[in-house]
Structures are given as structure tokens and as C-alpha cells.
Amino acid sequence: MRLSWPLIGRTGQMRSIGSAIAAPDVAGVVVSGAAGVGKSRIAREALIAAEAQGCQGRWVVGASSARSIPLGAFAAWTRHGASETVQLVR
Known part of the structure; x- marks a missing residue:
């Protein structure tokens, strides 16, 4: 059984990424920061949200x-x- 932990405390970051995804003149999003701050988790959640909106996603x-x-x-x-x-x- 796979557990799914909710993403909390990242509303601002997810809103910024969501706005970028919705902008017609934006072709991608880069998530950067220090080690251990949750970049991978935010990026995975953003990718899931973008794909749910019909965007094509790639994990790099x-x-x-x-x-x-x-x-x-x-x-x-x-x-x-x-x-x-x-x-x-x-």
C-alpha cells in the first residue's frame, strides 16, 4: 500500500508555478534551491497538476x-x- 502525504505549506510556490503553467508565453518551469528544501516534491506535484490540465510533462x-x-x-x-x-x- 502506497501512502500519499499531503503537500502543506507550499501554497505560494504552487500558485506561482500554476500561474506560469497557465501563461501562454511560458514554455516551462524550473524549480531550484538548496538541498533538502523540497524541490523534488514541489516539482512532482506541479507536474501532476500540469498534466491534469492537459500539458505534456517530462521529468528531468x-x-x-x-x-x-x-x-x-x-x-x-x-x-x-x-x-x-x-x-x-x-
């Missing part, structure tokens, strides 16, 4: 081992053979 995590690869965390969604940074971003 950077790792220090891949630091030398430009935009390496996004490689799973690139076309085969894309090597230029601009191609990767598209």
Missing part, C-alpha cells in the same frame, strides 16, 4: 556524472543523431 534530473554533456539530461527526447546544441534544445 541532472546528475553530476553527466555534467560534461551539454543538455545531457534531455538526451532521451532528442532525435537520433542530433548533436548541435540548438538541435537538442528544439
Whole structure:
């Protein structure tokens, strides 16, 4: 049985993310902060909320081992053979 803990005390952050998701001129959201402050939890909740509104979501995590690869965390969604940074971003 999986337990689901409620997200509390993050109303302001979730409201800001929700506004960004609803804005027609915003293409994504970046959650950043110090280690241990709850970034992953806020990001997961925001992704769930965005997908519930019909948005396409991707979970991307950077790792220090891949630091030398430009935009390496996004490689799973690139076309085969894309090597230029601009191609990767598209």
C-alpha cells in the first residue's frame, strides 16, 4: 500500500508555478534551491497538476556524472543523431 502525504505549506510556490503553467508565453518551469528544501516534491506535484490540465510533462534530473554533456539530461527526447546544441534544445 502506497501512502500519499499531503503537500502543506507550499501554497505560494504552487500558485506561482500554476500561474506560469497557465501563461501562454511560458514554455516551462524550473524549480531550484538548496538541498533538502523540497524541490523534488514541489516539482512532482506541479507536474501532476500540469498534466491534469492537459500539458505534456517530462521529468528531468541532472546528475553530476553527466555534467560534461551539454543538455545531457534531455538526451532521451532528442532525435537520433542530433548533436548541435540548438538541435537538442528544439
